[in-house]
Amino acid sequence: MSKKLYLDNAATTRVKKEVVEEMRQYFDEYYGNPSSSLYELGRKSKEAIENARKQVADFLNADEKEIYFTAGGSESDNWAVKGVAFANKNKGNHIITTKIEHHAILHTCEYLEKFGFETTYLDVDKYGMIDLEKLKEAIRPETILISIMYANNEIGTIQPIEQIGEIAQEHGIIFHTDAVQALGSVKIDVKKQHIDLLSMSAHKIGGPKGVGGMFIRKGVKIDNFIHGGGQERGRRAGTEGVQNIAGFGKAVEIAERDFDKHIARLTELRDRLIEGIKTNIPDVVLNGHPTMRLPNNVNFSYKYVEGESILLLLDMEGISASSGSACTSGSLDPSHVLLATGLDHGTAHGSIRFSISEEITEEDIDYTVETMKNIISKLRMMSPIKNDEDLKKGNSL
Template sequence: MMSKYIYMDNAATTPIKREVLEAMMPYFTDKYGNPSSIYSIGGQSRNAIERAREKVSKVFNAKPQEIFFTSCGSESDNWAIKGIAYANRKRGNHIITSKIEHHAVLHTCQYLEKQGFRVTYLDVDEYGFINLDQLKESIRDDTILISIMFANNEIGTIQPIAEIGKIAKEKGIYFHTDAVQAIGNVKIDVNELNIDLLSLSAHKFYGPKGIGALYIRQGVKIDPLISGGAQERNRRAGTENVPYIVGLGKAIELAYENIDEHNEKLTKLRKRLIKGIFDNIDYVRLNGDEEKRLPGNANFCFRFIEGESILLSLDMEGIAGSSGSACTSGSLDPSHVLLAIGLPHEIAHGSLRLTLGDFNTEEDVDYVVEKLTEIVARLRAMSPLYDERKGR
């Protein structure tokens, strides 16, 4: 049995916090009523949902009636994009997004292209930022939606959301942002940023898996994604997942109670991790912007070796990391994000994403640096691509 286990894949999922689980438990047992029922235990569930809705809306400076609960971030992305596309098709059929979006956005846009919609995929620079001038130039008379993620799930780059929102508002175009990675790491005011739709998922901020939400600004014209019931004000059919909604509400409340301390801690750990790796390992690249990135995100490429080999070796040492998005972990193809920022295939294949969370410590970081240094040296010694003369 491993004496030490260090989890550094918090961008894939986070452990549920004890306070969140405790808040959820009564709604599995004593308070089990269907929220649509008119008797008292149904009312308990209904009230719990509304309290959670208020907690979410408060975080974004939104109205409670603008928050709709879903099963996950991917459903929220699908609903935002398909719902806007179908509801506004008579006005236009052009959508703008970027080449580094999560596949929940990219695959949805590709699906809509088969339905006759037109999609512009914006380029990004070497750090993962879109070009605002290219965004402006891509807007057409029939553009109905701009969907740009708040922060990238692989390289942590935080996009210029305020500027994007301003452009969208001036042109009368709906603006959706996939904020799944940003929640709990960035303060967000949907009114200041001119965001019309925002996706989130609880398991990214110490809540349960299988529950998310979509913010829809009041007045936005959008079709439902799921039909068959009057739940969520006739916009999202299906009996509500009450315990998980309660968990999401509690998790987002906790996330924003101490967000400044959280960010300060994770930024300090991230800088320690990056410095440790650069001080001890040659031929390594940090992907994404050094400063305008999520506080806990560090993404590297190690030349001459494969990322999968690094991951397996780290796991044997009791360390969990990732080579990119958890949703594509079974793919042998290099990350579409790394290719989009200009990395060649052979370098993109050597990627490692380490994402820190509330439960990581400086000791964890130092241990990871120590083990990673040993692993990279061992793998390079076996690599025909590595020239020993280039080493130290």
């Protein structure tokens, strides 16, 4: 194994050194409970939380009092959907989402259906984009929530968030977006984009695992998530993980500081990888929108082969990638996202997602292309499906 390339940054990222240093002091120096504000150790912990809150708020163009810290993106998604549903059930019982959401949204909607709520799951086109007219048509008098992810975790497609927000606002409907993959990769402005609720996670942007956040616009009616003490202004009880929250704030600070350079670099590497695969490997399908996609996302389906086989051979060559979202990579079922875009089961099974970081070089990209070329060629030589196709076309094997 000549290289070790981590190309699965959509699953999680390396914690940045600056973030680790920021967190360290809250393990062994300022370890007080932030609720114990009568002495210095508690005050220092409280200050760290409020500093992080301001860092996140500034990055989203939000007010500090609209930011709440959670245990991660899945918790934030659950809180947004359940909290709005139960708090507004006197107004209606209808939720609109899409077929390509993260399971934290889809399974939560399924759960709510047991309590009398109804969900419309919008179709997407071959690029994973929703149709805004179909969204408008799905709205009913009893619609209380629209939840549509900002950018897809598998295929990288970025939705027209501002237009969705405008539609929701015009109809007096609360708009939530899962921005776990988008944070740090696109410019988010919750005011301009008419976003009422936004989920985020630290470990996707070089922060620690186990901490995330939610933006809740002032005035949005939503149930409290965890009952107990008065933490997070009474909405989410439990002693705060100060070191994780401080790390989240630092990761956001770095993302804002390096944003333009970071996006330009990732986009350059992404396009190099896309072009390299298209040029060197036949019978491939680029999944996701060709331009309206995350700057670090490359997702292809390779016909006649299985994604699991590709991953095993990539690992032998030192390359870490994914055959779907991180939460479902152990499943043998085809990706629900790829099926929603219209791919058949066989093609969907042969999908691989590469997600790039700024640590990757042009040489790494070229190595990945060459490795993929060899792997796909090897697997297709053994593929009964590919060989049958060649026989039907009259090609020699």
